[in-house]
Amino acid sequence: MRNxxxxxxxxxxxxxESVGGQPDARxxxxxxxxxxxxxxxxxxxxxxxxxxxxxxxxxxEVGPDGVRLGSLARMSDVAxxxxxxxxxxxxxxxxxxxxxxxxxxxxxxGGNLMxxxxxxxxREPASFPACNKRDPGSGCSALEGINxxxxxxxxxxxxxxxxxxxxxxALVAFDATVVVQNGGRRAFTADDFFLLPGDTPHIEHPIxxxxxxxxxxxxxxxxxxxxxxxxxxxxxxxxxxxxxxxxGLEMEDDGTTVRDVRIALGGIATTPWRARAVEAALIGRxxxxxxxxxxxxxxxxxxxxxxxxxxxIALAPRVAARALLTVGGIV
Amino acid sequence: MATPANVTTDVRTTTVRLxxxxxxxxxxxxxxVTLLDALREYGHLYGAKKGCDQGQCGAxxxxxxGRRVLACLxxxxxxxxxxxxxxxxxxxxxxxxxxxxxxxxxxxxxxGYCTPGQIMSAVACIAEGHATTDADVREYMSGxxxxxxxxxxxxxxxxxxxxxTGQGTTS
Numbered sequence: 019m020r021n022x023x024x025x026x027x028x029x030x031x032x033x034x035e036s037v038g039g040q041p042d043a044r045x046x047x048x049x050x051x052x053x054x055x056x057x058x059x060x061x062x063x064x065x066x067x068x069x070x071x072x073x074x075x076x077x078x079e080v081g082p083d084g085v086r087l088g089s090l091a092r093m094s095d096v097a098x099x100x101x102x103x104x105x106x107x108x109x110x111x112x113x114x115x116x117x118x119x120x121x122x123x124x125x126x127x128g129g130n131l132m133x134x135x136x137x138x139x140x141r142e143p144a145s146f147p148a149c150n151k152r153d154p155g156s157g158c159s160a161l162e163g164i165n166x167x168x169x170x171x172x173x174x175x176x177x178x179x180x181x182x183x184x185x186x187x188a189l190v191a192f193d194a195t196v197v198v199q200n201g202g203r204r205a206f207t208a209d210d211f212f213l214l215p216g217d218t219p220h221i222e223h224p225i226x227x228x229x230x231x232x233x234x235x236x237x238x239x240x241x242x243x244x245x246x247x248x249x250x251x252x253x254x255x256x257x258x259x260x261x262x263x264x265x266g267l268e269m270e271d272d273g274t275t276v277r278d279v280r281i282a283l284g285g286i287a288t289t290p291w292r293a294r295a296v297e298a299a300l301i302g303r304x305x306x307x308x309x310x311x312x313x314x315x316x317x318x319x320x321x322x323x324x325x326x327x328x329x330x331i332a333l334a335p336r337v338a339a340r341a342l343l344t345v346g347g348i349v
Numbered sequence: 350m351a352t353p354a355n356v357t358t359d360v361r362t363t364t365v366r367l368x369x370x371x372x373x374x375x376x377x378x379x380x381x382v383t384l385l386d387a388l389r390e391y392g393h394l395y396g397a398k399k400g401c402d403q404g405q406c407g408a409x410x411x412x413x414x415g416r417r418v419l420a421c422l423x424x425x426x427x428x429x430x431x432x433x434x435x436x437x438x439x440x441x442x443x444x445x446x447x448x449x450x451x452x453x454x455x456x457x458x459x460x461g462y463c464t465p466g467q468i469m470s471a472v473a474c475i476a477e478g479h480a481t482t483d484a485d486v487r488e489y490m491s492g493x494x495x496x497x498x499x500x501x502x503x504x505x506x507x508x509x510x511x512x513x514t515g516q517g518t519t520s
Contacts, residue, residue, distance in 0.1 A: 021359040024380035024426050046427070053383070053422045054403050066380065068427060094416075098477075118492020119477070120407060120470065123416045124423065255491035 019056040023065035027072060030199060030230060036067040038228035045069050045230065047090060048125040050117070051133045058141045060134075060152060070126075075232060078102070084238050085109065089128030089231040093185070094119060096127060108245035108264050109236065112188040115249045118256050128231035131186055131196065131211065132223065135179035136258055139163060150176040151219040166326040167258070170318065170334075172288035177219030178324055180258075181212060181289050188247060188264040190290040191282035194236040200229040208234075212289035241266030241278045248341035249284075250333065259285030261334045263341035269305070276300050281338060283317060286330045293317050296338065305346045307339075314338040365426045369394065370438025376425065384428055385409045385420035388435060396436035396465040400494070407493035410466040411435050417473035436465035439472065447513065448472050451506035459497035467493045471507045480511035 023040075027033035037043045043065040046052055055061040069075075075090040080101045087096055096102055097113035117125065139146040139159035148157035160168050160178055168178040189196075189208040196206045206224060213222055225231075236242065245266035251257040262284035268277045279300045283291040299313035314335040321331045343349035360379065367374040367387060374392050376382075385402070388394045388411070400408030402421045409420040412434040440446040448471050451457070458464040470493045474480050479489035486504045495503065511517055 019381050021361060021379045021381050023361060024363050024424070046424075049424060049427065050404060050419075050422050053424060056381075057403055066424075070427065114488075118407065119474070119479070119489055120410055120417045120419045120492045121404060121422075124418050255488050 019053075019059070020062055022056075022063055024068065025065065026068040030072060030075075030232075033067050033069050033072060034199065034228050034230060036065070040065050043067060044227055047129040048092070050121050050125045051129060055134065055141070059143050060141060069230070076126075080105070082238065085236045087127045087234045087236075089126060089233055091127045092123055093117070093125045093127065093130055094122035097122060106236070106238075106242050106245065108188045108192070108242065108247045108266060109185075111247035112184040112264055115247060115255075116184040127185070127234055130183060131189075131231065131234070133183050134222070136182045137168065137179040140179060151179060151215070154218070154220050161324060164326060165324045166329075167260075168324055168327050169288045170286055170321040170323055170327055170330045171283075171291055172214050173322060173324075174215045174217065174219070176217055177215035177288065179215070179219070179288060180285060181287065182258045182285070183290070184247065184249060184259065184262060184284055186212065187262060187282045187284035187290040188245075189234060189236065190292050191264040191280040192236055192239065192242050192245070192266060194234055196231060197233045197235060198225055198229050199232050200225065203232070205235075208290070209292060215288050239266070239278065239280075240268035241280050244268065244345060245280075246341055246345040248337055248344065250337050251285075261285045261330055261337040263338045265338075265341040265345050267305075267342070267345045274304050276303055276305050279342070281317075281342065283334055283338060286318075286321075286334045293338065295319065300342075305342075305348070307343060307348060310342050310346070310348075311335070311339045314342070363426055365429050367392070367425060367429065367433060368431070369433045370435060371432075378425060380424060380426050382425050383421055384411070384413075384423040384425045384433070387425035388420060388433075394435050394437050397469075398462055398465060400463065400466075405494075406463070406466075407470060408463050408466040410469040410493065412469060412473060415473075415476070417470050434469075436469055439468070446472065447510050448475070448506070451509045452503070455502045455506040455509065457499055457502040457506040459499055463493060463495045463497075467495065467503055471503070471510070474507065475511045475514060475516065478516060480507050481517040483508065486511075 044063040046066040046068045075088040077088040079086040103110040146159040148159045169180040194208040196211045249262040266280040270277045281293045295316045317335045318331045365376045398408040400406035404422040411420045
């Protein structure tokens with residue numbers, strides 16, 4: 019990787035001034051995305067501003083109305099927190115099913131949201147100069163390339179790269195907000211935090227390099243308490259999703275009618291994919307296998323395959339259904 | 350044409366005082382030096398291995414403040430003031446850590462390249478309480494690849510030591 023300047027920030031204003039005050043300066047948290055992509059030559063910051071010693075941003079707060087996760091909380095600390103694992107299973111599962119414990123000990127909640135695609139063309143600039151996400155207007159090497167892992171939803175003629183993260187899928191399913199220090203404080207819904215590629219695949223989030231994520235807040239709901247993350251992939255562990263689903267369920271007092279259901283898909287789209295049509299098709303209905311499978315068929319409405327990833331169109335509805343049947347106690 | 354990613358005319362260095370296996374390792378290095386390269390090239394501690402250099406194999410696993418991490422994706426500058434432990438620092442000279450001993454008894458390595466990373470990962474895995482069952486060990490050791498395929502014996506070694514600490518049994 020190229021050399022760069024390294025500074026350690028002591029306060030949030032320091033950190034933001036350091037990044038804002040220099041061209042191509044970037045925050046450095048766990049480094050599991052930044053250092054990796056610097057080695058690939060994809061990220062070439064002039065200066066890294068190390069924010070890992072900023073105080074007060076690593077809290078894990080569980081209250082009656084919500085969970086607040088500091089942006090510098092490590093993935094492993096959140097995943098292993100007994101309150102999170104016991105009360106909000108999908109949050110723990112969507113964390114520990116990602117990466118490895120070594121990576122989870124390094125990676126932060128804020129950095130995890132910002133992780134970038136695993137598209138092999140994106141990751142290899144020396145061999146594949148055509149990548150609209152890296153170099154707008156240069157083309158897309160994946161469209162006619164090996165695209166088995168690429169997205170079938172949310173794509174555009176400019177980019178078909180899959181968003182690879184798990185935790186964000188749970189955040190999108192459960193209407194989390196991302197709190198950002200940006201001049202003042204702003205809160206984005208998780209949905210709004212991930213941008214479709216459209217004509218601008220190089221713009222993945224509605225924030226700039228000097229905007230610091232402070233926390234992620236997840237509102238408590240009955241569905242969050244009865245939740246699950248299913249991750250289907252080539253290997254049993256240490257692998258990105260072929261298709262995944264974050265689900266939650268709340269039943270009426272009769273125990274068979276759905277009062278609330280949440281579902282978002284991962285591994286198949288350019289962003290975490292909330293399946294509101296599936297939710298609408300299940301609320302007020304009896305929870306049984308036939309109803310669930312019929313509703314989940316809508317998961318891939320509008321999906322487009324690019325030569326090697328059509329299996330995701332068949333797989334995603336089944337993953338969605340199995341996750342719902344699991345959390346519903348039917349499977 | 351843009352400058353290739355590995356060519357630089359920027360030779361700025363920074364002072365980094367590492368603490369490795371209890372010893373001070375003062376360095377004046379470019380910020381781009383990873384902890385893995387600092388340990389091997391500057392600290393002459395060759396136990397941590399460079400398998401993939403991009404966080405996908407686990408051969409570079411070391412401990413920072415007792416937690417297992419990947420040295421290849423850690424900048425040396427980031428861990429100033431923290432305690433770094435490598436395979437060389439696991440036990441006193443001439444002695445074997447119980448996990449090292451278990452790896453020998455269970456034939457848990459062939460070529461030995463992944464082994465320091467496996468052992469550092471295993472020590473932490475057991476301390477975390479993630480070695481109670483085979484399923485747990487499979488999941489929580491999954492970040493350490495072994496091309497020789499010594500996995501079943503690695504699992505047995507880890508379960509053996511874990512059982513000795515009261516976690517699960519050896520069967």
